[in-house]
Amino acid sequence: MMLRTHLAIGVFLLLMFLPQSNHKLVFFIVVLIASAIPDVDSGFSKVGKNWIFKILRWFTKHRGVIHSFSFCIVISFLFWAFYPPAAFPFFLGYGIHLLIDSFSVDGISPFWPLEAKLNGKLTTGGKAEYILFVFFVVLDVVVLISWFI
Numbered sequence: 001m002m003l004r005t006h007l008a009i010g011v012f013l014l015l016m017f018l019p020q021s022n023h024k025l026v027f028f029i030v031v032l033i034a035s036a037i038p039d040v041d042s043g044f045s046k047v048g049k050n051w052i053f054k055i056l057r058w059f060t061k062h063r064g065v066i067h068s069f070s071f072c073i074v075i076s077f078l079f080w081a082f083y084p085p086a087a088f089p090f091f092l093g094y095g096i097h098l099l100i101d102s103f104s105v106d107g108i109s110p111f112w113p114l115e116a117k118l119n120g121k122l123t124t125g126g127k128a129e130y131i132l133f134v135f136f137v138v139l140d141v142v143v144l145i146s147w148f149i
Contacts, residue, residue, distance in 0.1 A: 038094060
């Protein structure tokens with residue numbers, strides 16, 4: 001999926017959980033970053049094109065370890081151990097990215113190093129993804145408006 005789709009869905013979850021957060025700024029920032037970060041292993045993604053992540057791509061393949069719930073859980077646990085306010089928002093943003101990618105044709109290996117794959121029929125950048133993106137943007141706007149009514 002494209003970055004904009006991941007962010008639109010991440011914003012929706014952000015809006016759903018933000019009112020319950022005691023650390024709103026941390027929650028906001030971490031969910032948005034975590035929604036985008038799994039694609040650092042791809043030279044084709046906006047995030048992965050950054051020169052800092054080129055070295056990472058020598059050691060990983062796209063939709064490998066970084067696109068797994070195994071990795072998500074380990075990093076979430078590290079946040080929980082060292083900076084608890086970031087643990088749940090990281091898991092939420094990162095986890096939704098993985099869930100959405102599991103519906104794409106390429107899919108993910110959810111529990112790396114196990115090779116079992118989860119994949120669906122959505123094509124990255126295709127019509128169905130565009131509809132999903134528009135749906136969540138509209139939903140984001142509706143939720144935001146409802147906060148002020």
